[in-house]
Amino acid sequence: MPSRPMIGYSHVSKNFGALKAVDDVSLDIAEGEFLAIVGGSGSGKTTLLRLANRLIEADGGTITVEGEDVQTVDPVALRRRIGYVFQSGGLFPHLSVADNIGITPRLLGAPAADITARVDELLELVQLDRRAHRDRLPEALSGGQRQRVGVARALAARPRIVLMDEPFGALDPLTRDALGEDFRELHRKLGLTTVMITHDMTEAILLADRIAVMRGGQLLAQGTPAELSTSGDAYVLELLRTPRRQVERLNALLPQSGAA
Amino acid sequence: MSLFADPRWGEALSHLPDYLGNHVRVSLAALALGLAISLPLAILTRNRPAPRAVLLALASIVQTVPGLALLALFYPLLLLAASVTLAWFGISFSAFGFLPAMLALALYSMLPVLRNGITGLNGIDPALIEAAKGVGMTARQSLIMVELPLALPVMMAGIRTAAVWVIGTATLSTPIGQTSLGNYIFAGLQTQNWVFVLFGCFASALLALAVDQLLGLIESGLRQRSRLPAALGGIGIAALVLATLVPTMGRSSQSYVVGAKTFAEQYVLSALLRDRLQAAGLSATARSGLGSSVIFEALKAGDIDLYVDYSGTLWANQLHRTDIKPRAELLAELKTALAKDHITLLGELGFENAYALVMPKKRAEALGIRSIADLAAHAPTLSIAGDYEFFSRPEWAALQKSYGLSFRAQRQMQPDFMYAAVASGEVDVIAGYTSDGLIAKYDLLVLDDPRHAIPPYDAILLLAPKRAGDERLKTALLPLLGKVDIATMREANLRAAGNDANSSPDAVAKWLWEKVGKR
Ligand SMILES: Nc1ncnc2c1ncn2[C@@H]1O[C@H](COP(=O)(O)OP(=O)(O)OP(=O)(O)O)[C@@H](O)[C@H]1O
Ligand SMILES: [Mg+2]
Numbered sequence: 001m002p003s004r005p006m007i008g009y010s011h012v013s014k015n016f017g018a019l020k021a022v023d024d025v026s027l028d029i030a031e032g033e034f035l036a037i038v039g040g041s042g043s044g045k046t047t048l049l050r051l052a053n054r055l056i057e058a059d060g061g062t063i064t065v066e067g068e069d070v071q072t073v074d075p076v077a078l079r080r081r082i083g084y085v086f087q088s089g090g091l092f093p094h095l096s097v098a099d100n101i102g103i104t105p106r107l108l109g110a111p112a113a114d115i116t117a118r119v120d121e122l123l124e125l126v127q128l129d130r131r132a133h134r135d136r137l138p139e140a141l142s143g144g145q146r147q148r149v150g151v152a153r154a155l156a157a158r159p160r161i162v163l164m165d166e167p168f169g170a171l172d173p174l175t176r177d178a179l180g181e182d183f184r185e186l187h188r189k190l191g192l193t194t195v196m197i198t199h200d201m202t203e204a205i206l207l208a209d210r211i212a213v214m215r216g217g218q219l220l221a222q223g224t225p226a227e228l229s230t231s232g233d234a235y236v237l238e239l240l241r242t243p244r245r246q247v248e249r250l251n252a253l254l255p256q257s258g259a260a
Numbered sequence: 261m262s263l264f265a266d267p268r269w270g271e272a273l274s275h276l277p278d279y280l281g282n283h284v285r286v287s288l289a290a291l292a293l294g295l296a297i298s299l300p301l302a303i304l305t306r307n308r309p310a311p312r313a314v315l316l317a318l319a320s321i322v323q324t325v326p327g328l329a330l331l332a333l334f335y336p337l338l339l340l341a342a343s344v345t346l347a348w349f350g351i352s353f354s355a356f357g358f359l360p361a362m363l364a365l366a367l368y369s370m371l372p373v374l375r376n377g378i379t380g381l382n383g384i385d386p387a388l389i390e391a392a393k394g395v396g397m398t399a400r401q402s403l404i405m406v407e408l409p410l411a412l413p414v415m416m417a418g419i420r421t422a423a424v425w426v427i428g429t430a431t432l433s434t435p436i437g438q439t440s441l442g443n444y445i446f447a448g449l450q451t452q453n454w455v456f457v458l459f460g461c462f463a464s465a466l467l468a469l470a471v472d473q474l475l476g477l478i479e480s481g482l483r484q485r486s487r488l489p490a491a492l493g494g495i496g497i498a499a500l501v502l503a504t505l506v507p508t509m510g511r512s513s514q515s516y517v518v519g520a521k522t523f524a525e526q527y528v529l530s531a532l533l534r535d536r537l538q539a540a541g542l543s544a545t546a547r548s549g550l551g552s553s554v555i556f557e558a559l560k561a562g563d564i565d566l567y568v569d570y571s572g573t574l575w576a577n578q579l580h581r582t583d584i585k586p587r588a589e590l591l592a593e594l595k596t597a598l599a600k601d602h603i604t605l606l607g608e609l610g611f612e613n614a615y616a617l618v619m620p621k622k623r624a625e626a627l628g629i630r631s632i633a634d635l636a637a638h639a640p641t642l643s644i645a646g647d648y649e650f651f652s653r654p655e656w657a658a659l660q661k662s663y664g665l666s667f668r669a670q671r672q673m674q675p676d677f678m679y680a681a682v683a684s685g686e687v688d689v690i691a692g693y694t695s696d697g698l699i700a701k702y703d704l705l706v707l708d709d710p711r712h713a714i715p716p717y718d719a720i721l722l723l724a725p726k727r728a729g730d731e732r733l734k735t736a737l738l739p740l741l742g743k744v745d746i747a748t749m750r751e752a753n754l755r756a757a758g759n760d761a762n763s764s765p766d767a768v769a770k771w772l773w774e775k776v777g778k779r
Contacts, residue, residue, distance in 0.1 A: 055393055080396030090391030094409045094483075103405075107396050153395065 004067050006031045006161055006193040007052055012061035014047055021047040023217035024061070031160075034187055034194045036204035038239065039214030045197045046087060048214065049163050052195070053082045065161065080104055083154030083162035087169070087197075089146050091138040097123075097149050098134045104157040122152040125186065144175040151183060155190070162187075164196040168203070180207050202243040213239060267761045268455040272444060280463060282439040284500055287430045287471075290362045291423055294369030299415075302377025303403065312378055319371040327429040330368060334360035335436045335554055339561075356554070356563035361433035361440075368429055369422035376418025380411030409482075416479040420472050427468040431460065435522060435551035437558055441467070446549035450524050452759050471497070516733065519555050519567035520548040524756040524765070525613065525695060525749070529568045529719070531769035533737070540736035548765075553577075560601055562726045566733070570613055572717040574598070582654055587716035594720075602725035606734060607741040611749040613695040614717035615655050617644075620683055621705040631708035635689065636663045643669040645678055646691035655714050656691070662713035679704065695719075695746060697754025719744070743776040 005028035014022040022044045029035050037045045050056045051063055054075040063070045070078060091100050101122055102115040110118070123130045126148040138146055147167055154162050167183070168176045184207050187194050198204050204211050205225045212222040213236050221228055221236045229240055305312040322330070338355035346352040353359065384407055392402035408415075431442030444460025447453065474496040481490025516537050520530035530546040537544035547564055556578060558564045571594055575581050579597055584590075595605040617632055629635050635642075644667045650656055651670060659665055667689070673681060679698035682690045692699065694706055694717070721741070727733055749772075756768045 053394065055390060076396055076398050079394055084394040086387065086391050086394065088387050090387055090394065092388060092391070092406055094406075103397075104395050107401065157396075 005029055005064070006033070006066060007195065008062075008064040009048070009051075010062050010064075012048075012051060012063055013059050014044075014051060014056065015059050020217045022051065022058075025217075025219045026061075027212055027219055027222060029193060029195060031193055032191055034184070034196070034207060034209045035212060036208035036210070037195065037197045037212045037214060038199070038201055038204050039220075041199075043214040044217040045214050046165055047217075049165055049195060049197060052163060053079045053084060055079075080108055080157060081159055081161075083157070083159040085147075085150045085154045085162070085164040085167040087165040089138075089150050091146060091149055091153070093138055096135045096137060097128075097141070100138065100149055101152045101156050103153065108157060118156060119152075122156060125155070126152045127182065128152070144171050144179065147171065147179060151179075151186075155186070159192075161193045162195075164194065166197050166199065169199070176203075183207075201239050202246075205240075205243060266455055268453060268764060269459070271764055271766065272456055272459040275443070276463070279439060279441050279443050279460075280467070281503075283427070283430055283441045283464065283467065286358060286361050286365065286433060286438055286440060287423075287427045287467075288497070288501060289358075290365030290430070291369055291419075291426050293362065293366040294422060294426070295373060295419065297366070298370045298373035299377055302374050302381060302415075306378060306381040306407075315374060316371075316378070319374050322367050323371045327368065328432045328435075331361060331364045331429075331433050331436050332551060332554075334364040335551075335557070338363070339557060342561075354561060354563050356558045356561060357437035357439075360436050361430065361438035365426045365430055365433070369426045372418040372421040372425065373415075374418075376414050376421070377411070380414030380418075381407055383414065384410050412479065412482055416475065416482075420475045420479075423471050423475060424468045427464060427471060431464050434549040436554050437547060437550055437563060439547065443549055446522055447527055447765070450522055450527060450549075452524075452757055453764060454759065471500070474500075514543065516542055516544040516566065516727075517564045518544060518546045519550050519558060519564035520546060521552050521555055521567075522549050525753050526568065527765035528752055528756050528768045528772065529609075531765045532740070532772055533566060533568070533721075535769055535773060536740060537733070537736050540732065542732065542736060559722055559724050560603060562724045565724045565727050566606075566737075567722060568609065568719050569722055570717040571608075571720055572614060572715040574720075575715060576654075584658060584712060584715045586712060587718060590716055591718065591720070598722070602728055604723035604728050606721040606723055606737060609719040609721065609740060609744040609749075610742045611695055611719055611744050611746040612717045613693055613719060613749075615650065615653075615691055615714055616694045616709070617659070617689055617707045618679075618682065618692040618699060618704045619689045619707065620685075621703050623685075623688070624705045624707070629707065630705075631710050632659065632663050632665070632713070633708075633710055635707055636665055639665050639667050642667055642688035643671065644689045644691065645671040645673045645681060645687040647675045647678070648672050650691045658713040662711040695749045695753060697750050697752070697757055700747070700750045701754055719749075739777070743779050744772070748772065748775050 007029040009025050009027040012022060012025045013020065025048060037048065039045050047056065051058050052065065052070070054070055065073070065078065065082070092103070095103070098116075098119045101119045105115045105118055119134070120130050123133065128145060128148055133141065133145065138149065141149065151164075151167060154164070168179050171179065180203060186192070196208065210222060210224055211228060213220045213228070215235060220233055221231045223231070225240065228236055231237060301315060305315055325333075335355055338360050342352045342355050388406060388410065389402060392406040397405060430438075430440050431445055433440050434442035434446045441460045441464040444456040444463070448456030448460060474493045476493075477489045477496070478493030481488065481493060518530045518533045518537070520526040527548050530548055534544045534546045550558065550564075552573070555564070555567055556569065556574070559567060571587070571591055574594055575590060579594070585593065591605075591608070598605050617635065619629070624630065627638055629638065646656070651672070671687060673690075678690045678692060679696070679702050681687050682704065683702035692704070692706075698704075699706060721737060723730070723733065752768050752772045755771060756763055756765060761767065762771075
């Protein structure tokens, strides 16, 4: 890799008691890259992501963000400059949509007028109606709208890096597809570096530049879908084959397109 | 006649600014102190299970102590603390009234605040605390912007519970010298003034409801992030505090405070003393319903200026004497002993409130009984009743020893019922109290005690150390000394036991003065 990575993991480990949640992982994410992390439940995906903005501390190895060792950076400042979309949404139920979105700029001491303008801009960006949604509480939103607010909040302080933990999980397939495409577009437009965790191999292949596969805390393989398909690992190949197998089964079950 | 035509409602109402004001002040101060201690503790221990468990256990133990006992405990505790600070730093403080009441009530308020605070803070979804961290909040910001607002409903429920408990329990602070709405209840129960009892109960219930509603208003304001209800609630509570300050501002702190214990005779006498001081142009207030262990210490410490006690009581409880002396000797010795504490024994009022053996006059005449010595011969065929403690008191042992008394049967009875029981012949003799009004009502005879087995219980007037040289005070009180004979006091007590407008301590005190003033 020629240029310095935006995020670099080097021999990173994290244990919870005897459990090796992340086990000697080395992974570089380049500027502007869209990386998907896939793997089974409990394989260490979330743990790997939380290490990057020091929501938890590594037991071994080094992590760099924009070239700096995260251990030398104030964790609060670090988190304010990295956007994070939480697995369960993580919206504050007592704050309005606007206050949720504007939280990080507010913590950074931005003037109120700037925050208001920024919130409106973001609502537009994630395609939420400004007047209808601005002052609602999260409980008055649909699941998809909440996910959009979560994305908007992560982008509010104009981060260069966005970490997303299953941002489009628990959505109906149509919404999920649309949201994914929308975000891919935002990623490109804003020049973000994005790391997205997903269970769904199809989503990973469709959205990401590169895919990292986790299993049992270890990084099994990383690369573009094409690179992965040459991997010798049976589990990786099995994962890659899943979308195509599903398509074949669907084709067999559904009448060909056009027929009604 | 309508219930509300009773003039005692008016009398009750006239005390309201004073009682309610003090009640609000002590309750809200206790609540504020309780919150100032409990909320930080709840916040500090929210992530520390071990200290949290200890704290909750301690608060629960405090809660199991009955309110009255907790309040009573703080008085000697503070007395001790005051004597320690006096010895070490040369400063002392009053262990009477406001301070012990506030501290005990504050302690009492802690459990619901702690428990709900901890529950509320621990009940927050950990994912939200992680999200707070993730968007870049410091621990402090997370607490203020996320955790406290989310825990607010549960915390406020605890605060509201505490407020209601404290306001209710504050009615029990009367015996340790804190004026409160409990003054109505204690006085009402002792003088059978049900108007006062009802008034006190309603007033404290209404106050508790009002404060609860105001807190609810603040809570909903905070929750909906709208300033108006929160501000209204805050203004309401502030107004409550201010309103209670106004009537007491004008009151001179130079006022003489007359103490009274918790029975009707004491209420009447304190009203009488207060009236005499006021008649002499001195400003005076009565502080009634004080516990009998509190009142002497309060006099010694100067928290009250004067009160009426009984020689035999002080002889046993303060001098810890078990021997019995003739009354003049006992009084002289008591006077000397009290003088060591700089307390002035101004003199006797003229009557005794002692234990005495009592039987119907007619029956006594028929049997030819005039004294306990006469009774001894008939005792084996007679039955006796006494209150719950009499038969274990030294007086009873002394009576048996001096006169060789041995009754056919002995029973324990509620004091109120004894007199009727002996009048109706249900028992033959009772151990009554010499100044009780029912002695006159049922035409009973108090048997002489020629061998002085029962110590004298002369009603005596005591002055606080700081009033030792106060000649105006003494001059105002001198007309009472020796004037209140036993028959008059009995009649006064009988009046006070009635349940009508003329039976209030103030009314009876006026009647009493009309009787004895001209003497
Ligand atoms: N705070 C923690 N304490 C103890 N064990 C933990 C903790 N956080 C995660 N683990 C464990 O570490 C392992 C990896 O967890 P992680 O959340 O990283 O999995 P994941 O790949 O994100 O799974 P999922 O797809 O279900 O979200 C799991 O076995 C999990 O139980
Ligand atoms: Mg996960």
